[in-house]
Amino acid sequence: MDYKNIIITKESGYAILQFNRPEVLNAINMQLMTELVEALENLDKDDAVRCVILTGNEKAFAAGADIKEMADASAIEMLLRDQFARWDKIRKIKKPIIAAVSGFALGGGCELAMTCDMIIASETARFGQPEINIGVMPGAGGTQRLTRAVGKVKAMEIVLTGKIFTAEEAKEWGLVNKVVPVEYYLQEAKDLAKEIASKPPIAVRLAKEAVLKSFDTTIESGLEFERRNFYLLFASDDQKEGMKAFVEKGKPTWKGK
Numbered sequence: 001m002d003y004k005n006i007i008i009t010k011e012s013g014y015a016i017l018q019f020n021r022p023e024v025l026n027a028i029n030m031q032l033m034t035e036l037v038e039a040l041e042n043l044d045k046d047d048a049v050r051c052v053i054l055t056g057n058e059k060a061f062a063a064g065a066d067i068k069e070m071a072d073a074s075a076i077e078m079l080l081r082d083q084f085a086r087w088d089k090i091r092k093i094k095k096p097i098i099a100a101v102s103g104f105a106l107g108g109g110c111e112l113a114m115t116c117d118m119i120i121a122s123e124t125a126r127f128g129q130p131e132i133n134i135g136v137m138p139g140a141g142g143t144q145r146l147t148r149a150v151g152k153v154k155a156m157e158i159v160l161t162g163k164i165f166t167a168e169e170a171k172e173w174g175l176v177n178k179v180v181p182v183e184y185y186l187q188e189a190k191d192l193a194k195e196i197a198s199k200p201p202i203a204v205r206l207a208k209e210a211v212l213k214s215f216d217t218t219i220e221s222g223l224e225f226e227r228r229n230f231y232l233l234f235a236s237d238d239q240k241e242g243m244k245a246f247v248e249k250g251k252p253t254w255k256g257k
């Protein structure tokens with residue numbers, strides 16, 4: 001595929017998908033979103049890819065949706081653009097996605113990072129939902145995912161003031177997994193991706209699915225869902241291989257079957 005707004009690099013076991021609009025701090029326009037979703041869906045079908053890293057550059061993960069593209073849109077134009085359908089597709093990706101964030105992750109950029117399954121941040125990362133400062137509010141999950149991650153009072157403060165917060169604060173509030181010096185954030189994300197890529201793929205897929213289920217169900221049906229996925233794994237060759245290797249003190253070789 002010939003992409004203009006993203007760059008895809010494949011490494012052993014994982015892929016890196018880098019936003020490529022540095023001149024506007026990786027502001028997310030419709031074309032970038034279309035490319036991103038298409039690329040993610042293709043990587044999701046690629047057996048050689050077991051984990052995906054989304055990243056920007058040192059200065060910006062993404063400074064939000066492209067304000068210039070939506071500034072003059074009417075409500076009906078926004079509706080017809082149907083951008084939410086594209087954003088929703090990211091949620092359906094089965095492979096784990098790690099956001100490697102440095103610099104600005106604002107508005108839609110912060111929402112995109114939160115749509116990922118894990119976030120590795122550089123010390124220079126800056127998060128926020130500043131939509132309130134331009135007359136709107138978060139529109140791609142900011143009020144929902146942020147609230148689940150940091151709790152009601154913090155989310156209210158962030159969304160209602162639009163204030164930017166640091167990587168360390170994000171870590172302290174439970175939004176990011178790890179904060180490292182800027183020289184290492186991508187390497188840290190790669191190490192995490194490599195580790196996940198070394199695990200049995202079906203178990204990874206069903207475990208991700210079960211964790212995400214916890215966001216939209218009761219504890220009772222979530223536990224039921226988890227149990228079914230757990231039982232299902234006993235139908236995989238990898239379960240037999242993993243447990244046999246443990247008993248025989250060997251090393252398992254995963255088939256992804």
Ligand code: DAK
Nearest residue numbers: 024025027063064065066067068083084106107108139140
């Ligand atoms: N959109 C378009 N261009 C942007 C941009 C953005 N979000 N952010 C930065 N840029 C552009 C700037 O206009 C500038 O371009 P030129 O003027 O050079 O042509 C270039 O990037 C460099 O930016 P600055 O000169 O401003 O750089 P500074 O270092 O001085 O400031 C900053 C960096 C990040 C503090 C500042 O650029 C800034 O405040 N940016 C806007 C941040 C923001 O408000 N983000 C939230 C946008 S609203 C939806 C889904 C999601 C959303 C909406 C709908 N649907 C599914 C329908 C999300 C909405 C948002 O994210």
